[in-house]
Amino acid sequence: MIDLPHPPPGATSGPYGLPRPDLDEAHQALAEIYAEITDRIWTQILHETGLSGRETDPDSLDRVIEAMQSGDPITALCGRSLAIRVAAFDAISTDRELIGSPA
Secondary structure (H helix, E strand, O other): OOOOOOOOOOOOOOHHHOOOOOHHHHHHHHHHHHHHHHHHHHHHHHHHHOOOOOOOOHHHHHHHHHHHHOOOHHHHHHHHHHHHHHHHHHHHHHHHHHHOOOO
């Protein structure tokens, strides 16, 4: 049996206790690549998308991912990895709903 980590108290989670990717995860993904220039790149992406960075809805993340994917090759790859993560989360969520299994 696999012991999956649990999200922090108060955090929303999806199937298997995995949270859906959000803007914080997108920002963190950039920080892992760009380190000290992350804030400049993040501010540029937020400006391009018209977001504040505090949004929590899936459409905002989709806009950020789209902006990342249209950026330089490294940012685009980071955006692609987030898009894959969102697609996998959505597919798992749908599968769990279809089979009626508790998360």
